[in-house]
Amino acid sequence: MQASTIAIRQAREDDVQAIVAILASDDVGGHCDTTDAAAYADYLDAFRTLQQTPRETLYVAERDGVVVGTFQTLLTTTLSGRGSTSMIIEAVHTSPDYRGQGIGSAMIGFCLDEARRLGLRQVQLTSNAKRTDAHRFYERLGFAKSHFGFKYKLK
Known part of the structure; x- marks a missing residue:
């Protein structure tokens, strides 16, 4: 049997319910x-709102017409790195x-390919400190732990 x-x-409005179901299944975040x-x-x-924000894109991964994954990208340009652009x-x-x-x-391979195609300086992401399986996954894909993240919750 072939996989x-x-x-x-890119996600469409009719994908929102499936995306929300995936997000709601997360018991760690x-x-x-x-x-x-x-x-x-x-x-x-x-x-x-995301649809109107040109440097942010929401994606879905489909298998046999079923939404099975989701992720979002953001392109950010900073003066550091000689004015380079990165993907988050x-x-x-x-x-x-x-x-x-x-x-x-x-999904991650798609992001890396897209970042290379756009000539970006780097790709970065954060992961909840409790997600040790995810950390091993990202490291297997070539990501390196390099920074500590901090959040200040307002709501």
Whole structure:
């Protein structure tokens, strides 16, 4: 039996419900994501804002027409590094039923290929300190631990 292909594409509005279901399945992040219908308008508003932000892109990974993963990228230009542009990868999630099937590798590989195509200086991401499996995964893909991250929660 041949393995089905993983397709990565920009998310569409009709993907929002599937993306939210993947985010809500995360029991580590502490983001309080939910599939409760009462919260759907908040997600839809956020999606529409992302669609209007030219340097941010929300993606999905599909297998056999089913959304099985999601991630977001942000391009940021700084004066440091001689005015270079970097890609930040955010909210990398694979549906629990599809973990361990190469979907995460495909999503990150897509980001690296896109960053090379754009001539970016680097690709960076953060990962919750509790996600030790994810840390090993990123290291296997060639990412190096280089910084400490800090957050100041306002809400």
